Amino acid sequence: MSRKCIIGQSGGPTVVINATLAGVIQGALKADYEKIYGMINGIDGLLDEKMVDLSSFKDQKNLFKLIHTPAMYLGSCRYKIFEKDQSIKQRIITILNKYEITDFFYIGGNDSMDTIEKLSTYAKICNCPINFIGIPKTIDNDLMNIDYTPGYPSACHYVATSLCEIAFDSVIYPIKSVTIVEIMGRDAGWLTASAQLVNEVYPDSIDLIYMPENIFDENDFLEQVKDKLKKKDHCIIAVSEGIRDQYGMCVSLDSGIQKDAFGHLSNNGCSNYLKKLIGDHLGCKVRAIQLSTLQRCAAHLASYIDIENALRIGSYAINCALDKRTGIMVTISKNRNEFLLSHVDIHKVANHVKPFPLEWIDEKNKKIKKEYIDYVVPLIYKSGQIELPQYLQLNER
Numbered sequence: 001m002s003r004k005c006i007i008g009q010s011g012g013p014t015v016v017i018n019a020t021l022a023g024v025i026q027g028a029l030k031a032d033y034e035k036i037y038g039m040i041n042g043i044d045g046l047l048d049e050k051m052v053d054l055s056s057f058k059d060q061k062n063l064f065k066l067i068h069t070p071a072m073y074l075g076s077c078r079y080k081i082f083e084k085d086q087s088i089k090q091r092i093i094t095i096l097n098k099y100e101i102t103d104f105f106y107i108g109g110n111d112s113m114d115t116i117e118k119l120s121t122y123a124k125i126c127n128c129p130i131n132f133i134g135i136p137k138t139i140d141n142d143l144m145n146i147d148y149t150p151g152y153p154s155a156c157h158y159v160a161t162s163l164c165e166i167a168f169d170s171v172i173y174p175i176k177s178v179t180i181v182e183i184m185g186r187d188a189g190w191l192t193a194s195a196q197l198v199n200e201v202y203p204d205s206i207d208l209i210y211m212p213e214n215i216f217d218e219n220d221f222l223e224q225v226k227d228k229l230k231k232k233d234h235c236i237i238a239v240s241e242g243i244r245d246q247y248g249m250c251v252s253l254d255s256g257i258q259k260d261a262f263g264h265l266s267n268n269g270c271s272n273y274l275k276k277l278i279g280d281h282l283g284c285k286v287r288a289i290q291l292s293t294l295q296r297c298a299a300h301l302a303s304y305i306d307i308e309n310a311l312r313i314g315s316y317a318i319n320c321a322l323d324k325r326t327g328i329m330v331t332i333s334k335n336r337n338e339f340l341l342s343h344v345d346i347h348k349v350a351n352h353v354k355p356f357p358l359e360w361i362d363e364k365n366k367k368i369k370k371e372y373i374d375y376v377v378p379l380i381y382k383s384g385q386i387e388l389p390q391y392l393q394l395n396e397r
Helices: 017-030 042-046 060-067 086-098 110-125 152-170 196-201 218-231 270-281 304-322 370-380
Strands: 004-009 035-039 051-053 103-108 131-136 177-183 208-210 234-240 285-290 328-335 338-345
Touching (some): 017 304, 035 042, 042 086, 086 110, 103 110, 131 304, 152 370, 208 218, 218 270, 270 285, 304 328, 304 370
Parallel strands (some): 177 285
Antiparallel strands (some): 035 051, 328 338
């Protein structure tokens, strides 16, 4: 039986999502797929039959370029398939049948796994033989039933490197100052936790770390900052964009509640709110920095392990399709010095969020415990050691 597949990318990018795409293409070419299609802008483009032939990637030079290309080669979308909207599901199945697709691969995060769950469930009801397979990615690292998500290690390395350099820049003037660095993470603080990597190399460089897993209290925050400024001139704070107060509301200058297509709360800058809060109450110099999109597209700081495993995960998805697996997500787990690939039922992943473990948070001192360092370092650095830039400090001469 000849096989034809279609691959899509969805949600926010990572620096290794194209490596995963390359892995799927490599696996499909090796398995002699008759056709390898790419959806332009995910489900959104598929509904308009916007596709590209990816079989041309037999050229190894272009495949190498793809592996190391940031953002999303096929483009993206944030299209939500609603449970009761059977017409959209049927339209998608009709298009896939028109092109004789046997295997459907969707590379994305939680919302993309929701898409795989809905389409695979509908296909089973319709006795449609197409295999629907989810392939993970997200810098948020918040997917369930997987040790880590591709893209997360590279984002950690970028965040830690940037914070390290911000810390050096922030202490050059002998005046009281606060620097707030806002890091991506709407529902979980996995990425913000990587700030602790800096403290492992340059002790006490990052003074306070705030994440969504703990309730944010303004008064306690101000007291913590005030206490730091009594002991030193400069206070550097790493904060997740998704921190919330006791009522579950995002800490933000914008009092209005905005939601995306999937119903997720959208925050318009907690760092600017905290900047105003400190300015109003403490009166010192304050700077708010948003690392923003660089966290997910800084390919110059990509982790080699991250790229390697992203490529493997893509190829493994083809193996799952050849085994006639459907309604699954490819997973990865670490066993000593090995990364093992497997798969999990999509129902165990879609619409679930993996929070950062509370037991890894030093809530009193607003820092992250050693258990996290032991977890994350082997995901980023092949040497098993933190590889941040080695800079000279005045007191070291």
